[in-house]
Amino acid sequence: MSTHKGRGEFVDDIPGIRRILKNNSRIAVVGLSANWYRPSYFAAKYLKDHGYRIFPVNPKYSTILDLPCYPDLHSIPEPIDVVDLFQRSERVEPFVEQAIEIGTRVIWMQLGVVNDTATKRAIESGIDVVMDRCMKIEHARLFGGLNLFGVTTGIISSHRPETLRQGSDRQ
Amino acid sequence: MSDRKFGVETLCLHAGQLPDASTGARAVPIYQTAAYVFDDADHAASLFNLQTFGNVYSRLMNPTNAVLEERIATLENGRGGLALGSGMAAQMVALLTLLENGDELVAASTLYGGSYSQFDVTFRRMGIDTRFVNPDDPENFRRAITPATRALYAETIGNPLNNVLDIQAVADIAHDAGIPLVIDNTFATPYLCRPIDHGADIVVHSATKFIGGHGTSIGGLLIDSGKFPWDNGNFPSMTEPSAGYHGVRFHETFGDFGYVMKARMETLRTLGPSLSPFNAFLFLQGLETLPVRMDRHNSNALDVARHLQAHPYVEWVKYPGLENSPYFDLASRYLPKGAGGIMTFGIRGGRDAGVRFIESVQFLSHLANVGDAKTLVIHPASTTHRQLSDEDQIKAGVSGDMIRISVGLESIEDILWDLDQALSSACG
Ligand SMILES: Cc1ncc(COP(=O)(O)O)c(C=O)c1O
Numbered sequence: 067m068s069t070h071k072g073r074g075e076f077v078d079d080i081p082g083i084r085r086i087l088k089n090n091s092r093i094a095v096v097g098l099s100a101n102w103y104r105p106s107y108f109a110a111k112y113l114k115d116h117g118y119r120i121f122p123v124n125p126k127y128s129t130i131l132d133l134p135c136y137p138d139l140h141s142i143p144e145p146i147d148v149v150d151l152f153q154r155s156e157r158v159e160p161f162v163e164q165a166i167e168i169g170t171r172v173i174w175m176q177l178g179v180v181n182d183t184a185t186k187r188a189i190e191s192g193i194d195v196v197m198d199r200c201m202k203i204e205h206a207r208l209f210g211g212l213n214l215f216g217v218t219t220g221i222i223s224s225h226r227p228e229t230l231r232q233g234s235d236r237q
Numbered sequence: 238m239s240d241r242k243f244g245v246e247t248l249c250l251h252a253g254q255l256p257d258a259s260t261g262a263r264a265v266p267i268y269q270t271a272a273y274v275f276d277d278a279d280h281a282a283s284l285f286n287l288q289t290f291g292n293v294y295s296r297l298m299n300p301t302n303a304v305l306e307e308r309i310a311t312l313e314n315g316r317g318g319l320a321l322g323s324g325m326a327a328q329m330v331a332l333l334t335l336l337e338n339g340d341e342l343v344a345a346s347t348l349y350g351g352s353y354s355q356f357d358v359t360f361r362r363m364g365i366d367t368r369f370v371n372p373d374d375p376e377n378f379r380r381a382i383t384p385a386t387r388a389l390y391a392e393t394i395g396n397p398l399n400n401v402l403d404i405q406a407v408a409d410i411a412h413d414a415g416i417p418l419v420i421d422n423t424f425a426t427p428y429l430c431r432p433i434d435h436g437a438d439i440v441v442h443s444a445t446k447f448i449g450g451h452g453t454s455i456g457g458l459l460i461d462s463g464k465f466p467w468d469n470g471n472f473p474s475m476t477e478p479s480a481g482y483h484g485v486r487f488h489e490t491f492g493d494f495g496y497v498m499k500a501r502m503e504t505l506r507t508l509g510p511s512l513s514p515f516n517a518f519l520f521l522q523g524l525e526t527l528p529v530r531m532d533r534h535n536s537n538a539l540d541v542a543r544h545l546q547a548h549p550y551v552e553w554v555k556y557p558g559l560e561n562s563p564y565f566d567l568a569s570r571y572l573p574k575g576a577g578g579i580m581t582f583g584i585r586g587g588r589d590a591g592v593r594f595i596e597s598v599q600f601l602s603h604l605a606n607v608g609d610a611k612t613l614v615i616h617p618a619s620t621t622h623r624q625l626s627d628e629d630q631i632k633a634g635v636s637g638d639m640i641r642i643s644v645g646l647e648s649i650e651d652i653l654w655d656l657d658q659a660l661s662s663a664c665g
Contacts, residue, residue, distance in 0.1 A: 079240050080240050102286065102288075103286075103478065103483070103484050103485060103486065103490075105489055105490045107288075108286075108287070108288045108490060111283065111288045111289075112283075112288055112289050115279075115280075115283060115288075115289055116289075177492045178492070200492065203492070206289075206290045210258075211289065211290030211291060212290055213253065213303055213304075213307055214290055214291060214292055214298055214300060214303050215290055215298060215303065215306075215317065215494075215498070215501070216253075216298075216302075216303050216305075216306025216307050216310060216317050216318040216319055216320070216497070216501075217307065217310070217316065217317040217494050217497070218252075218253075218307055218310050218311050218315070218316055218317065219253075219307065220240055220311075221255065222241075222243050222247065222248075222251045222252065223251075223255055224251075224255075224256065224263075225255065225256065226255060226256050226257070226258050226261060227255045227258050
């Protein structure tokens with residue numbers, strides 16, 4: 067969610083990530099693979115199953131996960147809330163430029179993807195940035211799932227777990 | 238903005254648990270179920286493919302166990318935890334997730350006897366060779382490493398010698414060789430020492446001991462630091478498609494918790510040493526009070542050590558919290574809150590006096606365990622190590638005059654009174 071001051075934020079804490087996952091629903095997944103055992107496929111399938119609208123972006127395919135696959139961000143016929151980047155760190159900058167051009171609200175760089183120049187550029191353009199985190203893992207961490215596998219969530223609270231925005235966790 | 242770093246006492250009570258979503262129950266519910274329903278065929282497929290996180294079958298995961306797993310992982314400053322049916326199972330699962338036929342392990346020679354046998358007999362039979370080294374000189378680990386070595390293994394505080402490991406030095410040697418350091422942190426607990434903060438990559442526990450603190454249950458825990466670079470070329474089973482789980486690549490798919498996922502989905506799933514959710518519940522009850530119990534174990538043990546050191550019927554005392562211990566400096570560095578509840582001492586009059594002492598205690602319990610809220614005593618030469626020859630007993634550091642005490646939480650005056658009267662009966 068971009069701030070109204072015209073600058074984006076680098077988001078790295080629980081309230082910020084929770085807000086991004088709750089307030090956005092259209093996700094372009096750049097570099098999504100059609101192989102079911104690739105991490106990008108795991109993440110996109112998970113997010114689709116949890117109520118997000120997924121827009122695969124990969125020039126190599128025409129459909130993935132029974133969804134139309136687009137060659138680049140400009141080809142997507144709808145506004146996009148989050149651009150989720152499965153790209154090597156040194157190759158994200160052109161996609162960040164495209165993301166700025168299509169007016170996305172958030173750029174999310176996946177686990178292992180780190181690029182400070184691209185982050186700075188996105189924030190100056192009013193886009194919020196998450197870096198070096200997996201969207202699926204963060205969703206499961208903050209809205210349930212990861213805890214079932216004994217993985218640390220960092221959540222300390224005496225309130226019942228927050229349920230998902232879609233009302234149901236499956237479409 | 239950054240998320241708050243909570244204190245260890247808070248984490249012992251809260252980490253890993255939110256009030257139950259459907260009932261609001263504040264205590265951790267015991268989910269005594271073998272299996273969990275699927276919503277539909279696609280949901281089942283996603284669960285089996287690990288594309289979504291959810292419950293399938295309690296050999297693999299259980300919501301009560303999961304609270305214990307996340308709590309211990311948080312306390313150890315790790316990324317993920319796994320609960321197992323015993324301490325022995327925890328170390329077996331930790332190591333068999335990494336080692337294959339033809340691989341080698343380098344381990345401290347001063348390990349708990351059961352651990353020594355697991356590596357020396359059972360693992361050897363499986364084609365995994367262990368080289369045992371004296372851990373007092375960390376360089377001994379380096380000297381024993383070969384191209385086949387895939388892990389180093391040691392205890393924070395050795396059982397029963399009470400030797401303290403220079404964890405950071407051994408971790409550096411492991412990392413120079415591109416392999417992980419696995420630490421058994423049973424005697425210290427995460428309240429006294431967090432091996433991961435000193436470079437350890439994997440931590441295991443016998444939860445049976447101080448974590449439970451009540452001596453009611455057998456259990457074990459495994460913690461993944463999340464820091465080891467599994468893609469360094471030495472661990473193809475972490476990076477290549479898994480033969481043991483549908484071709485998943487654990488490191489790439491789960492990132493910094495890939496190792497503990499592999500331990501769960503390959504090793505635990507196929508070997509099967511799961512922890513019962515009822516026992517997980519009991520360990521959670523124990524963990525809630527770990528900090529206050531360990532503080533009292535520390536102070537009672539130091540009082541006992543000083544008392545015995547000045548006692549006419551006692552020849553020597555080995556407790557790393559004593560200034561004259563050769564491990565005092567290491568204990569000050571790695572165990573700043575105290576050296577724990579366990580010590581050994583030598584009784585005047587040797588083996589026979591040792592037997593008489595054990596038979597003379599009134600409320601101290603003669604049994605083969607440590608880390609209970611009750612004070613426990615044992616004479617290893619006539620019990621746990623009785624099968625060994627005199628020579629092998631000496632090698633294992635067990636002399637005929639040696640008594641081990643796990644100092645409990647009774648009134649300190651009463652503990653000292655029972656020790657004194659038993660020493661008088663044995664030696665007077
Ligand atoms: C240091 C140490 N590690 C491991 C174990 C094995 O644990 P368990 O008895 O829970 O299998 C013990 C048990 O005595 C121990 O003292």
